[in-house]
Amino acid sequence: MTLWHGRFESSMASSLWQLSESYPFDRALYHHDIVGSRAHVLGLVEADLLSADEGRTLVAALDEVESEFDRGVFVRAGSDEDIHMAIERRVTELAGPTGAKLHTARSRNDQVATTVRLFVRDALVDVAQRVLALAETLFAVGESDPERYLPGYTHLQRAQPVLLAHHLGAHAWALTRDIDRLLETRRRLNVSPLGAGAVAGTSLPIDPGTTAALMGFDRAFANSMDAVSDRDFVAETLFDIALLGVHLSRMGEELVLWTSAEFGFATLGDAYTTGSSMLPQKKNSDVAELARAKTGRFIGNLTSLLVVLKGLPLAYNRDLQEDKEPLFDSLRNIGLVLDALRGTYESMTFNDVVAARAADDPYLAAIDIAERLVETGMPFREAHELVGAAVGTSIRTGHSFQDVVAETPALASFLAVFDSRETLRSRRSRGASGPVAWPNQAETWHRVAADLHRRLREVGGDIAEASA
Numbered sequence: 089m090t091l092w093h094g095r096f097e098s099s100m101a102s103s104l105w106q107l108s109e110s111y112p113f114d115r116a117l118y119h120h121d122i123v124g125s126r127a128h129v130l131g132l133v134e135a136d137l138l139s140a141d142e143g144r145t146l147v148a149a150l151d152e153v154e155s156e157f158d159r160g161v162f163v164r165a166g167s168d169e170d171i172h173m174a175i176e177r178r179v180t181e182l183a184g185p186t187g188a189k190l191h192t193a194r195s196r197n198d199q200v201a202t203t204v205r206l207f208v209r210d211a212l213v214d215v216a217q218r219v220l221a222l223a224e225t226l227f228a229v230g231e232s233d234p235e236r237y238l239p240g241y242t243h244l245q246r247a248q249p250v251l252l253a254h255h256l257g258a259h260a261w262a263l264t265r266d267i268d269r270l271l272e273t274r275r276r277l278n279v280s281p282l283g284a285g286a287v288a289g290t291s292l293p294i295d296p297g298t299t300a301a302l303m304g305f306d307r308a309f310a311n312s313m314d315a316v317s318d319r320d321f322v323a324e325t326l327f328d329i330a331l332l333g334v335h336l337s338r339m340g341e342e343l344v345l346w347t348s349a350e351f352g353f354a355t356l357g358d359a360y361t362t363g364s365s366m367l368p369q370k371k372n373s374d375v376a377e378l379a380r381a382k383t384g385r386f387i388g389n390l391t392s393l394l395v396v397l398k399g400l401p402l403a404y405n406r407d408l409q410e411d412k413e414p415l416f417d418s419l420r421n422i423g424l425v426l427d428a429l430r431g432t433y434e435s436m437t438f439n440d441v442v443a444a445r446a447a448d449d450p451y452l453a454a455i456d457i458a459e460r461l462v463e464t465g466m467p468f469r470e471a472h473e474l475v476g477a478a479v480g481t482s483i484r485t486g487h488s489f490q491d492v493v494a495e496t497p498a499l500a501s502f503l504a505v506f507d508s509r510e511t512l513r514s515r516r517s518r519g520a521s522g523p524v525a526w527p528n529q530a531e532t533w534h535r536v537a538a539d540l541h542r543r544l545r546e547v548g549g550d551i552a553e554a555s556a
């Protein structure tokens with residue numbers, strides 16, 4: 089029997105039931121739904137819609153239901169369509185007639201909006217924490233040997249030598265923006281929809297501000313119709329994860345390249361690679377490949393929700409139930425990718441000699457010769473042309489670039505640039521890649537990371553991190 093049987097003469101078609109039941113996936117919301125219901129009960133007591141005794145009975149029943157879920161002994165009844173109805177049904181069994189008062193001045197429309205906000209609020213902190221752990225790993229791997237260098241690429245063509253710390257740091261900086269975005273999404277979503285009812289609020293004397301404060305929201309909704317129909321926070325979360333996924337995918341692609349025989353810059357630990365069922369010599373970078381591939385579903389999940397939302401008339405429509413599976417899927421998979429990538433970088437052996445040999449490619453010093461000429465007062469365009477001509481001569485004649493430079497009177501005094509360590513040291517400008525510029529970046533990084541830890545602690549995160 090459904091909760092709305094009063095109005096209906098026949099029961100639901102089984103095809104409708106199978107299409108619409110959401111319990112199999114939305115049971116993941118049980119804790120946050122119960123948090124919302126506890127606040128709702130206290131709000132009803134405050135508003136004198138429940139006696140203090142009735143309130144205690146309902147809270148005790150909610151506690152019991154939560155414990156049943158925690159212990160894995162909650163039994164779904166055949167008529168439990170979604171997590172909200174399952175919990176209310178069980179509360180009513182446990183609390184007797186008082187159970188019938190739980191849903192006073194509430195609709196599943198404001199209830200589900202509240203529950204999902206509470207759920208996402210916690211999930212965002214969890215994801216942000218894992219992103220910060222990965223970013224810190226990237227920085228730590230770089231700083232563990234700040235001398236190592238490799239070619240920096242543009243168009244995947246060797247461009248200039250860069251420090252490994254600087255290169256990995258580039259990924260870490262992108263991740264700090266992802267963390268900031270996740271925390272900003274959290275800040276924006278922190279508004280309670282509870283009390284909006286089905287669409288228009290209620291004539292019963294509840295105070296949405298009271299329940300908002302009990303649940304730790306910054307404030308209550310201003311417009312009941314907006315409150316029940318707004319899933320911007322889910323879309324934002326899916327976007328944040330999609331863009332984060334794009335960053336992780338770039339890193340994955342790079343690891344695939346670095347671990348190929350053609351590059352040979354890095355080797356990954358056995359625990360983070362797989363073998364081949366047929367080819368005995370294979371060692372495959374599956375974590376990196378899956379990091380790259382999972383981003384397809386992150387983008388798909390965002391797209392799917394945006395399409396669901398775009399045609400909806402105000403206010404609640406059942407379409408909104410389709411927010412959950414993309415959300416759960418993205419949250420689950422981003423966590424898997426973040427943790428596995430972190431372990432992968434920790435397990436990585438950087439092949440210094442191979443990477444340095446690639447970066448010592450003499451042509452990569454061409455810009456440094458031009459810059460030395462600029463220091464003598466030569467206009468840059470002229471210097472570029474002069475060095476370009478030497479590059480052309482080297483390519484045409486097959487003589488090494490060093491030899492050509494040594495034999496060109498205007499350039500012969502700059503042979504020191506062919507020492508990559510020397511060219512790295514000569515890059516001193518802010519944010520440049522080199523050991524002289526590095527301490528400034530590292531110091532800024534550690535300040536930004538400390539600030540992100542502080543922001544995470546402020547929103548109840550960083551606890552797992554501290555004990556991990």
Ligand code: ARG
Pocket residue numbers: 110170172196197200404406408409410
């Ligand atoms: N499972 C539903 C959802 O996720 C709960 C709200 C249902 N409300 C309704 N009026 N049918 O959106």
